[in-house]
Structures are given as C-alpha cells and as structure tokens.
Amino acid sequence: MNAMKRNVWLLSGCQALMNSGNSLLIATSALVGYRLAADKSLATLPLALQFLTSMLTTIPASFLMKAIGRRAGFVVGTLLGLAGAALAAWGIVAGNFIYFCVAAAFIGALNGFGTYYRFAAADVADADYRSRAISYVMAGGVVAAFIGPNLAHWTSDWLSGIEFAGSYLSLLGIYGLSLVVLLCVRIPPPTAAHAHAHGRPLSVIARQPAFIVALAGGALGFGVMALVMTATPLAMHQHAHVFADTAFVIEWHLLGMFAPSFFTGHLIRRFGVLNVMLAGVVLNIGCVAVNLAGTEVAHFWAALTLLGVGWNFLFIGGTTLLTETYTESEKAKAQALNDFLVFTVITAASLSAGALQYHLGWRAVNLGVVPLIIVILAAILWLKQVRRVQARALAGTVGVD
Numbered sequence: 136m137n138a139m140k141r142n143v144w145l146l147s148g149c150q151a152l153m154n155s156g157n158s159l160l161i162a163t164s165a166l167v168g169y170r171l172a173a174d175k176s177l178a179t180l181p182l183a184l185q186f187l188t189s190m191l192t193t194i195p196a197s198f199l200m201k202a203i204g205r206r207a208g209f210v211v212g213t214l215l216g217l218a219g220a221a222l223a224a225w226g227i228v229a230g231n232f233i234y235f236c237v238a239a240a241f242i243g244a245l246n247g248f249g250t251y252y253r254f255a256a257a258d259v260a261d262a263d264y265r266s267r268a269i270s271y272v273m274a275g276g277v278v279a280a281f282i283g284p285n286l287a288h289w290t291s292d293w294l295s296g297i298e299f300a301g302s303y304l305s306l307l308g309i310y311g312l313s314l315v316v317l318l319c320v321r322i323p324p325p326t327a328a329h330a331h332a333h334g335r336p337l338s339v340i341a342r343q344p345a346f347i348v349a350l351a352g353g354a355l356g357f358g359v360m361a362l363v364m365t366a367t368p369l370a371m372h373q374h375a376h377v378f379a380d381t382a383f384v385i386e387w388h389l390l391g392m393f394a395p396s397f398f399t400g401h402l403i404r405r406f407g408v409l410n411v412m413l414a415g416v417v418l419n420i421g422c423v424a425v426n427l428a429g430t431e432v433a434h435f436w437a438a439l440t441l442l443g444v445g446w447n448f449l450f451i452g453g454t455t456l457l458t459e460t461y462t463e464s465e466k467a468k469a470q471a472l473n474d475f476l477v478f479t480v481i482t483a484a485s486l487s488a489g490a491l492q493y494h495l496g497w498r499a500v501n502l503g504v505v506p507l508i509i510v511i512l513a514a515i516l517w518l519k520q521v522r523r524v525q526a527r528a529l530a531g532t533v534g535v536d
Contacts, residue, residue, distance in 0.1 A: 138321065142259045143268045145320045146252050149209065151275030151282075152313040153249040154393070156216065156242065156306050158276075158283025160185065162385045163291075163299050164239060165368045165489065166378070170298075171232035179365050179489030181236050185243035186361070186485050190478030192247025197471035200248075205255045205322040212248025213313050215241050220306035227300040238303075245310070250474050254466070255322055257458055266455045270400035273451055276393025282309075283389065284382040291378075334465035337472060344521050349456035350473055351514035352412050356449030358480040359419055359504045359511075363426070363442055364388060365488035367435060370497040374430045384435045391443020399451045408452045409519050415448030416512045423508070426501045449511065 160182065169178035192212075200208035219241025226234030253269045260268035286305055293301020340346060367388075371381045402411050418441045425438035461469035491500045 139259055139261065139264065142321055143256050143264075143271055145316055146256050146259075147272045147275035148316045149275070149313055149320070150249070150252045150272050151278035152309050152316065153216075153245065153252070154276045154279035154389075155282040155286065155309050156220070157246065158279045158385065158389050159287045159302055159306065160239070160242065161364060161389075162284045162287045162368065162382055163302055164235075165365065166372065167227060167235060167299050168232070168489075169369070169372075171227070171230060171235055173232075176490050176493040177232075178369060178493070179485055181239035182365055183482055183486035183489075184236050185239040185246065186478055186482040188240040188243030189246040189250065190475055190482050192244045193250060193474040193478055194471040196248045196251065197467045197474070200251060201467040204324045205251065205258065206317060206320055208248055208251070209255075209317050209320075210314065212245045213310055213317065215248075216245030216310045216313075217307060219243075219245065220303050220310060223303040223306070224300050227303065228294065228297055242306075247474075247478070250478075251470065253454055254458075254470055259322060265458065266403050266451075267400035269454055269458075270396040270398075270451055272396075273399075273447070274393055274396035276389060276396070280386050280389030280393060284386040288379060288382045334462050334468075337468050340461055340465060340469050341472060343460050344518050345456055346460040346469070346473075348409075348412075348514045348518040349453045349460065350476060351453075351511050352415070352449040352456070353453030353473065354477040354480040355507045355511050356415060356419070356446055356453065357477055358484040359507050360392075360442055360446040361481045362484040362488050362491075362500060362504050363422065364439065365485045366492040366497070366500045367439060369489065369492045370430070370500070371432075371435055373492075374497075376432055376435075380432050380435075384432065384439050387436055388439035388443045391440040392446050393443075395444055395447045396451065399447060400455075402448075403452060403455055408456050409515055409522075411448050412452035412456075412515050413512075415445040415452065416508060416515065418442070418445030418448065419504075419508050419511075421445075423501045423505060427498060430497065 164182045165178050168181045169175055172178055172180070196208055196212065219238045222241060223235055223238035226238055253272050256268040256272040257265050287299070287302045290301040290305045291299050293304065367384065368381050371384065399411065422438045422442040422445060425434055425441065428434060457469070457473055488500060491503060
C-alpha cells in the first residue's frame with residue numbers, strides 16, 4: 136500500500152473512532168438528558184450543545200490547522216474529547232444535568248476539529264483519487280455503527296444503579312486509541328506560502344453556484360438527518376420500545392450513513408455528483424413517508440436506514456462539490472465557512488427536535504423537515520440548469536471559433 140492510501144485509511148480509522156463516540160451520544164444523550172433535566176423538553180439540549188460547540192469550533196480549528204498542521208489540530212481536538220468523556224461520566228454519577236451539558240460541549244469541540252478528517256483525506260490524495268478518499272474516510276463510520284450503539288448497550292450498567300455512566304467512561308478508551316492512530320498519520324505540513332496567502336475574498340467564493348449547492352446539500356441535508364435522528368430515541372421511548380430496539384435502529388441508521396461510502400465515490404465518478412445528490416433527496420423523501428406510515432420498530436428501522444443513506448449521498452456529494460470551488464490558499468476559509476454553517480443548521484435542528492417531539496409529536500418532526508428537502512431539491516435542479524446553460528454557451532463559442 137502506498138503512502139497516500141495508507142494515510143487515507145489511517146484517517147478513516149480516526150473518523151471511525153470519533154464517530155463511535157458520536158453514535159454513543161446519539162443513542163444515549165437524549166435519554167440521559169430526559170432523566171437528568173427538570174424540564175423534559177430540554178432532553179436534547181446536551182446534543183444541541185454538542186453541535187453548537189462544533190459549530191463554534193470549526194472556524195478557529197480550520198485556521199489553527201492552517202498554522203500548525205492538520206495532525207496537531209486533530210490531537211488538540213481529541214484531548215478536548217477525553218476531557219468531555221470524563222466529565223460526562225461524572226455528571227451522570229452526580230445526577231447533574233449542567234455537568235452533562237458542559238461535557239457534551241467538550242465532545243462537540245472534538246467534532247469541530249474532526250470534521251476536517253475528510254478534507255485531510257482530500258489533502259493527501261491526488262485529484263483522481265480525491266472523491267474516493269473522501270468516501271473511504273467517511274466509511275470509517277461503518278465501524279462506528281457497530282461500536283457506538285452496542286458499546287452504549289454493553290456498558291450502560293457498568294456502574295451498578297447508574298445507567299449510562301459506564302458508557303461514557305468507555306469513551307476514554309476510544310479517544311485514547313484515536314490519539315495513538317493519529318501518531319501514525321503523515322499529512323503534509325502547510326507551506327509558508329499557503330499559510331500566508333489569502334486568495335479571493337470569501338464573499339466571491341461563497342457566491343459561486345457550486346458552493347451554494349454544496350452548502351445546501353451538506354448543511355440542509357445534515358439538518359434533515361439531525362432533526363429526525365435526534366428525535367428518534369425519544370419517539371421510540373414514548374411509543375414503549377425498549378432501549379435494545381433503539382440501539383438496533385440507531386446502529387442501522389449509522390450503517391446507512393457510512394456503509395455506502397465504500398462506493399459513493401465511484402457513483403459520483405460514474406453518474407456525476409449532482410445525480411448522486413438527487414438520489415439522496417429521493418431517499419430522504421422515502422424516510423419521511425415511512426415514518427408517517429407507522430411507529431413500529433420496523434418503521435423506525437426502515438426510515439432511519441433510508442435517512443442514513445440519503446445523508447451519505449448528500450454530504451459526500453456536497454463535500455466533493457465543495458472541493459471544486461476553492462484553491463489551496465483559499466481552502467481554510469472556504470471549509471471553515473461551510474462547516475460553520477453546517478453545524479449551525481445541525482444545532483438548530485437538534486435543539487428543535489426535543490421541543491417538537493415533546494410538544495407536537497413524531498408526525499410534526501417529520502413534516503418539519505419537508506421544507507428543507509424541497510430547498511435542497513430546488514438548489515440541485517438549479518445548478519444542473521446553470522451547468523447546462525454554461526455547456527451550451529461553451530459549445531456555441533467553440534463552434535464560432
């Protein structure tokens with residue numbers, strides 16, 4: 136295996152370990168919040184704070200990595216995750232909702248750094264391998280689909296009488312292992328020229344049609360996923376499904392999110408990025424339809440699996456499209472803006488999920504994502520039309536010449 140592919144697979148391992156922690160939080164944090172919070176509508180506040188801190192961390196993380204390098208930045212983020220895991224376990228033991236919320240925020244900071252694993256893969260890959268490198272790093276989530284929910288289930292009673300405290304103690308091992316893997320990664324350090332170059336103004340980069348659609352697919356696609364996914368454990372609990380069933384549904388949802396990554400890059404190369412993103416929209420529509428059809432475990436399982444695959448197509452498609460919109464000297468600010476806005480949408484969606492589910496119910500949660508899906512669909516169709524017009528104009532110019 137050459138050095139490029141070795142680094143891509145090591146980054147995939149780091150992504151897998153980080154997402155294992157995320158999937159554990161997805162499966163448990165709303166339930167822990169529901170038990171610890173006096174106001175039950177705030178059950179998803181810890182998860183929302185995780186996304187909020189991720190949002191607030193993305194911009195400084197990007198510029199810190201531009202200055203000190205990707206690997207050093209990932210180490211900083213992982214240390215924050217270790218602190219968060221320890222504090223979360225203590226918060227559960229102490230029965231303190233505030234401690235648990237602060238811990239979720241620390242873990243969110245880890246995600247603010249870790250969101251750049253996919254861009255690090257793009258950095259180490261050549262142009263022909265780039266979409267596959269992004270896909271393979273995201274495929275690390277397949278491991279997380281098994282580890283996170285199952286680890287939450289297996290370790291939930293480690294500390295007798297204190298449900299889920301052991302689950303968060305287990306995160307210390309996961310994040311510690313991630314540090315070891317990071318020591319083996321070799322990512323080219325930023326050159327002095329790129330560290331001090333500025334490129335085009337961010338407003339110019341962000342006005343490109345491809346940037347707008349990449350953002351719509353990544354941010355709004357993530358918002359749809361976060362709103363439905365965050366509310367799912369609460370909805371299943373309120374419909375009297377046991378936690379083992381919830382863990383099963385979340386496991387398959389995460390498989391849907393990450394297993395397609397082994398071939399999403401190939402699909403993009405064969406059918407085009409916009410067509411793959413359109414397929415993601417169709418799958419999101421299918422998720423809503425299944426969720427509205429019933430509340431048995433089979434409905435939750437099928438809908439969340441469709442939701443996961445739809446997210447994969449939209450997010451990897453959006454990331455691939457984004458890499459077409461900036462130069463090397465512009466990547467820090469372009470990536471930072473993209474991921475800041477992605478996590479802004481995720482934060483709003485995850486915070487809204489608890490309130491929508493508690494006050495209005497599961498049907499309202501699913502109807503609430505329909506406008507977002509429509510916007511994503513319109514954006515993709517708009518860019519397809521823009522590119523058709525540009526292609527005709529170019530053909531006409533060539534014909535005149």
